[in-house]
Amino acid sequence: MSEVATAERSDEGRQEVESAVVRFAGDSGDGMQLTGSHFTMTAAIAGNDLATFPDFPAEIRAPAGTTFGVSAFQINFGARKIMTSGDLLDVLVVMNPAALVTNLADVKPNGIVIADSGAFTARNLTKAGYEENPLENDSLEGYRLVKIDMSRLTVEAVKEFGLSNKEALRSKNMWALGVVYWMYGRKRQASIDWLETKFAKQPDIAKANIAALNAGHAFGETAEMPAELGTYEVESATIEPGLYRTITGGESVSLGLLAGSLLADLKIAFCSYPITPASALLHQLARMKEFGVVTFQAEDEIAAAAAAIGASYAGALGITSSSGPGIALKMEAIGLAIATELPLVVINSQRAGPSTGLPTKTEQSDLYQAVYGRNGDAPMPVISVSTPSDGYEVAIEAVRIATKYMTPVMVLTDGYITNASEPWLIPDAADAERFDVEFRTDPENFQPFMRDGETLARPWVKPGTPDLMHRIGGIERSYDSGHISYDPENHQKMTDVRAAKVLGIANDIPEQTIEVGEAGAKLAVVGWGSTYGPINRAVNNMRDEGLDVAQIHLRYIWPLPRNLGELLGTFDQILVPEMNTGQLRTLLRDQFLLPAEGHNKVNGKPFLIGELEDAIRARLEK
């Protein structure tokens, strides 16, 4: 069973469905991301729960009409809790042949395909690799195909505004949106308001877009629609009352970093270098200057990490951010922060690797890099983000750990979470517990590496403080004094204390809980990061089928929660689904000598619920 909606006829002749998955796909220039975000906003306002997944090409302006230039935006919205952006599509809207050929495989049997027949020209067909027009032969049998010449209808709808043909065609995404709004009985007002604000200075463009949106909607309403196309009703979901917004992982992490800095009473120095998909953080923090946030676009990844460390040394909250290849470049500097015991938050928006890999495709294959990826014995805490909104809490937690324990902390998020969005019940900032940093100012018995008895953290001293002048550096430091020490016994002692400090954090983080199910089940599905949604839905579905399975999802990767080994020991089998070749599985086997098995894939896309259900069944029905 996958996330298939059950259907019944409602009174208005609309078919009621519990949830639906819609994907808009077209050329990079067709405005599919914008179309998707409009549909998302409208679904949210209609009270649906939802999850989205934008999927865009690595090339900024790929040649028009090519398969590698296809940009898509998927939304799963429903009257129930939505855990993923959806396995298979109920509706696929394609703006050209390339979008059809690259997305058709994801449409469920008998699903709806709405195609702009006007874009299925001989030239576009050739570019997509079609020998004949798939809209005109029987190749789309098994789908409900709706052919509409949206290009022509859009140009007609906006004729009165005197735009060129090219300009007029820019509105065809709004025409398509109008049709889908009609299909799901959605209100257009939020989009109209947005267009009027966005194009306030180009009223003709605003009017043309609104006209196209209305025309698409009217096209459906005035019964020009083919019978294949049904109309649907997705009721609002039961959602905790309160004030909501949609939030992407990029937004939640940047807001969380800001919140963390305020809770610690520190100013942020965010030092970064542009890289996909991590740049969103730099863009967002660069717009938070009124909070005293310093952003620094450094000359390279190494300089970004080094500058963040310099800022922390001077008493700011140094943060650096990147994706896998950039994190690799920063690692020597991160080692310096470990050695000199300075706070540093490192955000890693993982992407498919190795090397450049697939920059716009998601993966969670930097766990090894985060936990093990430095020269020497160089332990650092690693925590992970599970959903687009989860980044807020995780980023705050990273700031707390980094400043309390005087250590770099790596936050693992990924390209999927960074770009995907979900509704977020907006917290009250005043509810969060403060963790104000206290800088050392007392010269009495001061030694730069004299540790706190409980946390083993050394004191943080701002340059500028009288009578506390001292020197720190990457050469091994003498226990307490921090002077250069080549003494082998001292190195042993310092290596041990660095490890003990980081492992001790396990006593300062929550015990691991079970997300779904009970301890002692036949199978525990253990995940981390952005696989939360599909694992959660798959485990719930399998439990509905009567299988004895539980879900455990880790936020803390290093150190692991103190009760995790004992908890995992209660299950007969452990399955670790990951979008890598088995990195958490290795860690769990290593730490607990447990026979954890993996379910692994690296095709650049999030797990489908169905494939996880199959993996669970395979272990419980053998």
Next chain:
Amino acid sequence: MNVQSPPEKLTARDFATDQEVRWCPGCGDYAILKGVQNTLAQLEADPKNTVFVSGIGCAARFPYYMETYGFHTIHGRSPAVASGVKLANPELDVWVVGGDGDMLSIGGNHTMHVIRRNVDLQILLFNNQIYGLTKGQYSPTSKIGTKSPSTPLGSIDNPVSAAQFALGVGGTFIARSSDILQKHLPEVLKRAYKHKGASFVEIFQNCIVYNDGVFKHFTEKSVQDEMQIHVEHGEPLLFGTDKSKGLILNKDEMRLEVVTLGENGITVDDIAVHDETNRGLATMLAQMDPPDYPVALGVLYAEPAPTYEASVHAQIAQATKDADKADLNSLLRRGQTWTVE
């Protein structure tokens, strides 16, 4: 009531730490260390507001010997670390110390960017034209033909000129001195300290073990008058014993020429006057090499410009002023929101 005693004037010795200095006996770094300590004492610098940041190499041990705040970082990255320090606290006096390998090879990129951004730092490049700490390999400033463990038949790549590099990337203060010029060096360092922006000082420094005497063709007593010109803003570019030689600008060929006063009717009025705000002149001075020319020392170029960190904080101050109030709750609620009843 607290009785404020007048602040005690610090001496050079007050800027020395209790750590044993571990450079090779006779290393030029000792003289530079003394020169810097003297400079800070003369400037009445405040040790608590002074930070020394270094990378890796012999020169980079420098912070351990300064009774100030100090950060010995990683190879080549000191300009980046120092930039972070200044971004976090522009009030600190930050000095960056490194060698030619650290700053022009592995860290060349950072050196370029910290100079072009004009971060308010004193950047001291100890140029000894060799890798000392790794035991004598040639460096990016080594002359072609330098024999070293990694170039047994002599190095074959063109060296970089530190001062020309700094000028080329838009430096706002470029100066030169030498380890053995104990009077000249503190004067140059004081100018560097007073300049707001990235003050780049190339200090010719003798590595007694791996490259001994590499600068003797212009630093030895017997040749120094003839082979060094100490430039001063607004003063004619004279050098040589009894200041009998000078530089004139050959305007047809757009280059400097060495002339002797009294020969061919040349008088001091014909001699070019140093203008430290003239980047073209500074470049020509930086290009001069013995034996045809003397080595130019002193402040080759100085032109005030806004510092990077000041501009960063000016933007923040403006944004803070423009916003009614920096409030996290309203930021969290910015944009489209909706209420679920």
